[in-house]
Amino acid sequence: MSLTLTDITLTYPDGDARLTALDRVSLDVPKGSVTAVLGPSGSGKSSLLAVAATLIAPDSGTVTVDGTSTTGLSRRELAALRRDRIGIVFQQPNLLPSLTAVEQVQVMAGIDGRGARTARKRAAELLDAVGLTAQADRRPHQLSGGQRQRVNIARALMNDPTVLLVDEPTSALDHERGAAVVDLIARLTRRRATATVLVTHDRTHLSAADRIAEVRDGRLSPARICHTGG
Ligand code: ADP
């Protein structure tokens, strides 16, 4: 399994008490498949992604990425694991205003002088994969919302991650553009064999999923396998 969450509990401080955001959550995400995580606002979806991304340590439970348990890793080791194995697509693209589309992707490589050409070439290939070759030299304000989200996806794929974590990628898009972004994520998942978690509250996105799990008040249902995916 490329991404495994086992018995994850996560609480946040809440006045004098603790709020349980994730309650003994377990999830397996195989390579080359999309697991959709559905749930209403406040149910724990973003918390689940933050734990899977190793950005927040859970109170208990383990996260395993590509066979490596993240328990007990130092901050530096976690940062390296995130850089090399995990691609994250947040709700808002947060692109850097002064960089062109190809540069936004290229900077993810964290490269020295020698690697710059290779990184540039790879960034251009990824932009092509998300359908933005013609927009490679545009800055964020010259791109539509859907195009910005595509840049965001290309950026997450720059280091060839094993795991791709996507948080409500279509919340700022209209229905048609949203569906195109979700289809793109499904295609890239298959082509690049990532273990993808797609958080959404939109049921129309489920046609792109191989598995569906629902979260409610921090509890995750067992993932149901869909036979329509692919
Ligand atoms: P979703 O993404 O499904 O909307 P979240 O994971 O963001 O849900 O939030 C789950 C619960 O945890 C909510 O009740 C939310 O208010 C709470 N929560 C989220 N982040 C924090 C935080 N940093 N501190 C305290 N409570 C939080």
Ligand code: MG
């Ligand atoms: Mg959220």
